[in-house]
Amino acid sequence: MTDGFAHDAAPYVLGALGPEDRRAFEEHLEGCAPCQAEVRGFAGLPGLLSRLPAGELPAALAGEAEPPGPVSVVPAVMARIRSERRSRTRRAVLVAAAAAVIAGAAGAAATEVLDRPAAAVAFTPASAEVPASAEARLTDVPGGTRIDMTCRYEGELDGRAREYVLLAVPKGGGEPARLGSWPVLTAADYGMVVVVPMPRGQIDRLQVTNATGRSLLTLRP
Amino acid sequence: MGADEQLLRVLHDEHAPALWGYAMRLTGGDAGRAQDAVQETLLRAWRHPDVLDDGRGSPRPWLFTTLRNVLIDEWRARKIRPEVVTDELPELSTPDHADAAVQSWLVADALRQLSPQHREVLLECYYRGCSVAQAAQRLGVPPGTVKSRTYYALRALRLALEERGVTA
Numbered sequence: 001m002t003d004g005f006a007h008d009a010a011p012y013v014l015g016a017l018g019p020e021d022r023r024a025f026e027e028h029l030e031g032c033a034p035c036q037a038e039v040r041g042f043a044g045l046p047g048l049l050s051r052l053p054a055g056e057l058p059a060a061l062a063g064e065a066e067p068p069g070p071v072s073v074v075p076a077v078m079a080r081i082r083s084e085r086r087s088r089t090r091r092a093v094l095v096a097a098a099a100a101v102i103a104g105a106a107g108a109a110a111t112e113v114l115d116r117p118a119a120a121v122a123f124t125p126a127s128a129e130v131p132a133s134a135e136a137r138l139t140d141v142p143g144g145t146r147i148d149m150t151c152r153y154e155g156e157l158d159g160r161a162r163e164y165v166l167l168a169v170p171k172g173g174g175e176p177a178r179l180g181s182w183p184v185l186t187a188a189d190y191g192m193v194v195v196v197p198m199p200r201g202q203i204d205r206l207q208v209t210n211a212t213g214r215s216l217l218t219l220r221p
Numbered sequence: 222m223g224a225d226e227q228l229l230r231v232l233h234d235e236h237a238p239a240l241w242g243y244a245m246r247l248t249g250g251d252a253g254r255a256q257d258a259v260q261e262t263l264l265r266a267w268r269h270p271d272v273l274d275d276g277r278g279s280p281r282p283w284l285f286t287t288l289r290n291v292l293i294d295e296w297r298a299r300k301i302r303p304e305v306v307t308d309e310l311p312e313l314s315t316p317d318h319a320d321a322a323v324q325s326w327l328v329a330d331a332l333r334q335l336s337p338q339h340r341e342v343l344l345e346c347y348y349r350g351c352s353v354a355q356a357a358q359r360l361g362v363p364p365g366t367v368k369s370r371t372y373y374a375l376r377a378l379r380l381a382l383e384e385r386g387v388t389a
Contacts, residue, residue, distance in 0.1 A: 007372035011353050016346035018354055042375050049347055051325040073260040074233050080264055154223050
């Protein structure tokens with residue numbers, strides 16, 4: 001990188017050094033580790049440059065800015081996202097630990113739906129500041145109640161790790177059953193299907209809490 | 222504005238112009254199809270939020286590949302009907318070379334990002350096959366300047382390619 005050869009590695013790999021320059025640089029190269037490293041670092045670039053489609057050369061080299069699209073496609077994509085949400089949400093099928101005993105006893109019938117599923121009901125947020133919404137559908141199944149819950153995080157994704165928990169609180173002030181938890185990582189819907197070993201009539205409320213136990217969303221069936 | 226829309230807007234502002242350019246190229250300048258393809262590509266990106274994970278580097282290669290696949294699928298579907306066979310896209314006729322095609326587009330995308338001086342010197346010294354002395358004459362600068370510009374042009378190009386996940 002000294003003696004006037006500081007930048008020669010680049011024209012060298014491109015094949016642009018004249019015969020004399022090239023000979024001089026090659027002699028210098030033998031004893032100069034930094035220049036050898038430069039040549040190695042650039043060596044793959046001519047091959048990549050040669051892959052540029054011939055028709056693209058003028059536009060790309062002129063630095064022609066890509067013409068902007070006629071309109072933003074954001075509104076159209078948002079509309080499709082919303083309609084997709086309504087018709088289909090991603091579901092992670094989870095059976096809560098509490099339900100496992102029942103599921104084991106009742107076998108495959110545990111998730112067999114007895115009644116027509118009720119319509120999904122929205123959770124009520126604890127305050128206007130809660131950055132999430134959820135809805136759930138409760139269905140009677142042998143040995144308990146099947147809960148199809150979808151939760152959507154609508155706050156900012158700032159990279160902080162958040163975890164939400166779904167609880168079922170029985171009537172009469174018993175111990176809440178922890179039905180499952182999930183990390184809030186993306187803006188995508190989180191879906192959960194669990195069977196809770198309580199008849200629907202015994203569930204006082206469902207709650208979505210954060211990791212510290214603060215109730216964010218409540219649903220009274 | 223919901224988090225979805227925010228994510229989508231960021232994605233759109235950063236990548237839609239490049240996607241649009243590629244879509245226009247692949248559709249032979251059909252703005253309607255290009256727009257549909259960009260829309261579908263952004264929707265697919267939204268469905269795969271892991272693609273946008275910062276830890277994974279630029280989503281550009283994924284976006285370009287997806288865009289291309291969207292158009293190939295659409296093109297195949299149309300090809301079944303005889304009346305539209307004519308709008309064949311020659312470059313799309315070899316799906317086995319999808320990676321190579323996307324890579325070459327990524328090279329073009331990287332070149333666009335370079336400064337005019339850097340692009341100019343690569344045009345002379347590489348694509349036109351000029352020697353340093355000839356390029357110096359054509360550009361009206363000393364040979365030493367051609368060498369240093371070439372040097373910084375290659376460094377900038379290497380960085381732009383790395384950002385796009387293209388390695389030699």
